[in-house]
């Protein structure tokens with residue numbers, strides 16, 4: 001398994017674990033719905049958890065661009081860099 | 084890939100449910116004979132999942148006025164109000180809604196679903212922000228998706244969480260619209276509206292309340308949670324439906340907002356669909372009058388709700404946090420939920436099977452909705468059947484409390 005060094009990807013994994021109540025192994029390339037078996041509601045709940053971890057607002061209308069964990073973590077990085 | 088292959092997961096899930104039982108998503112009534120009774124597979128069945136809170140679907144005056152209207156005005160309007168014009172009934176209904184809610188503007192939609200689509204997609208736009216309770220109804224989510232505002236969810240019924248999320252948007256440009264429901268449709272819990280109003284005031288946002296399940300149910304005059312909580316002046320927009328306590332079909336929006344009428348020419352789910360037919364409008368006008376003239380209906384409803392809620396809670400079943408006309412029992416898993424639902428139906432009790440993701444916390448629910456038209460005997464019968472069936476499924480540990488007749 002790839003070693004994850006990107007801290008945002010790690011936070012996404014932790015947030016997913018909190019919401020899903022199970023351990024989650026991800027890389028940036030993991031497909032959120034296929035590899036993590038996360039449906040759209042669970043994804044919105046993960047986003048809510050991430051908003052709190054980073055103290056930012058992640059509009060859910062932006063999730064249409066998100067397919068992989070890497071997509072979600074770049075979205076977060078973009079929002080944080082703008083702030 | 085065939086077009087419908089994208090729905091393979093839903094198809095498989097549905098297939099599994101159908102194999103386990105009668106299909107909970109295509110129940111067929113041989114006939115519906117009153118607000119609280121139907122016939123399914125030749126068996127008389129108590130209806131406990133209809134949202135028919137005041138039992139007005141068979142009200143003789145509503146029926147008479149509806150019949151007169153169809154004779155006088157025909158079966159349909161065959162077009163939208165923008166293209167084909169309004170009938171007298173549409174205007175009468177909007178006037179009645181304005182008077183009832185004491186608001187300057189009222190707009191009638193063809194369904195409650197479309198009312199939410201229309202308002203959420205047109206009232207806010209690019210650079211604005213929608214703040215939705217996480218457990219919002221699908222029509223609220225769909226309206227949010229249809230528009231161009233940025234969408235943020237806050238934790239269900241949690242004003243502090245709402246505050247925190249609004250604080251993060253403090254320096255963002257644009258207006259903020261908070262969206263909550265009066266009574267939440269799955270477990271019947273009520274929004275902490277006073278506290279939400281306090282957050283709204285402090286953060287300078289607008290507030291919309293969807294009173295779909297609370298109209299005719301809460302408040303001294305039945306105007307809903309905003310009336311009950313004494314905060315009507317702080318609610319900028321109220322959305323509602325005629326398909327529950329008023330026993331017909333259709334949706335509406337009322338507001339005091341300056342210039343609200345522009346919605347009639349910008350709101351696509353209002354403009355591009357046929358308006359309500361005369362018969363529906365007529366029974367709705369009469370039902371709205373009944374709601375105002377007959378507070379006894381509301382008292383009866385709450386007495387019935389308490390009867391069922393207390394009865395199920397005392398049996399030891401996992402009911403929701405507060406007593407309301409929506410009484411839900413959380414099931415341990417999907418197999419038990421489906422099994423219970425089927426066995427209840429075989430025993431002459433029809434209620435709603437609600438499965439994730441349409442339920443909070445990803446738990447399957449058996450959802451009932453009580454009506455003012457239920458008799459105490461019907462509720463007692465439901466409690467007997469519930470006890471028997473819950474025991475069969477191992478949900479009750481202690482000794483029988485009721486003997487099934």
Ligand SMILES: Cc1ncc(COP(=O)(O)O)c(C=O)c1O
Pocket residue numbers: 194195196197199220222264268293295296324325326332333334
């Ligand atoms: C909270 C809420 N809003 C809106 C609607 C939509 O109402 P209608 O069935 O009239 O389209 C419903 C019910 O389906 C609801 O529960």
